[in-house]
Amino acid sequence: MQTVTKTKTLTMVQAITDGLDVMLTENESVLLMGEDIGVNGGVFRATDGLQAKHGEEKVMDTPLSEAGFLGAAIGMAANGFRPVVEIQFLGFIYPAYEQIMTHASRLRARTMGHYSSPMVIRAPYGAGVRAPEIHSDSTEALFTHMPGIKVVCPSNPYDAKGLLIAAIEDPDPVLFLEPMRCYRSVREEVPEGKYVVEIGKGKKLVEGDDVTVIAWGAMVSVAMQAAKEMKKHGVSCDVIDLRSLYPIDSEIIAESVQKTGRTVIVQEAHPTTSVANDILSTINETSFLYQKAPAELVAGFDIPVPYFGFEDYYLPTKERVIKAIEKVINF
Missing domain, CATH: 3.40.50.970 (Thiamin diphosphate (ThDP)-binding fold, Pyr/PP domains)
Structure with missing residues (x-):
């Protein structure tokens, strides 16, 4: 039952x-x-x-x-x-x-x-x-x-x-x-009631064969919007919600990247010494020989987060992610 x-x-x-x-x-x-x-x-x-x-x-x-x-x-x-x-x-x-x-x-x-x-x-x-x-x-x-x-x-x-x-x-x-x-x-x-989501495990949101797109937090919806748009043009994306930033789920990253050979990482944090760099290290260690193009990072910029009048220029957008996907596809 x-x-x-x-x-x-x-x-x-x-x-x-x-x-x-x-x-x-x-x-x-x-x-x-x-x-x-x-x-x-x-x-x-x-x-x-x-x-x-x-x-x-x-x-x-x-x-x-x-x-x-x-x-x-x-x-x-x-x-x-x-x-x-x-x-x-x-x-x-x-x-x-x-x-x-x-x-x-x-x-x-x-x-x-x-x-x-x-x-x-x-x-x-x-x-x-x-x-x-x-x-x-x-x-x-x-x-x-x-x-x-x-x-x-x-x-x-x-x-x-x-x-x-x-x-x-x-x-x-x-x-x-x-x-x-x-x-x-x-x-x-x-x-209702009690249930747990395991720490250290990412989640595959969309299955695709052409590009791996990795994001977390508010950037997941941005990644999903870009993947949906690229689907209209015949490009299918594996979209991963990382969920756990430490420890990182290296298995889900390696499995996807070895399948697609192309990666786009989306984060709103500053790019220098960021979580994205840990993801890139994971890709390098586990999947270097599977790569068909250098991975692309779509991120904020190496400045303090600006006042709200300029936030939209600082944050990654669907358009920036689409441009990165196109770059790794056309490499």
């Missing part, structure tokens, strides 16, 4: 709220911390209603001190709790960078496995929502460089809830990046 799972139609931010609610209800060690996450429900309302339902001891408003409350969360994680910390915007995380890189990511190695930091750091990120300065950074590569902390980035509501639950249950710290452009841009069916 087939079991039918009930679903709800949710946006990404609603799926995140649902995932937090599920884990707060199921696991007494889970608690939430952050600025204005209690009474106000967070800057994007991702924790809306959770303090009223679970209480102030489980959903805690903190002072305006990222280093302070993230450091406190590390101590809690080392002593049996599973804190989920909200940083209002990724660009606000830098005062707490030392706590993450010096303590959270190293605690297991430092104590030879006697202690760990099972915690999640939620951080809205990315441009395209007309936010002020330091609100739109896409600096995920700062964190993928340090072993000991995982970095994930969903592009849709289903993955957002499943990855969040997996991150909360992970025995080590996880940076959970939430692309702001995706918060309310799409709705889809999300299972």
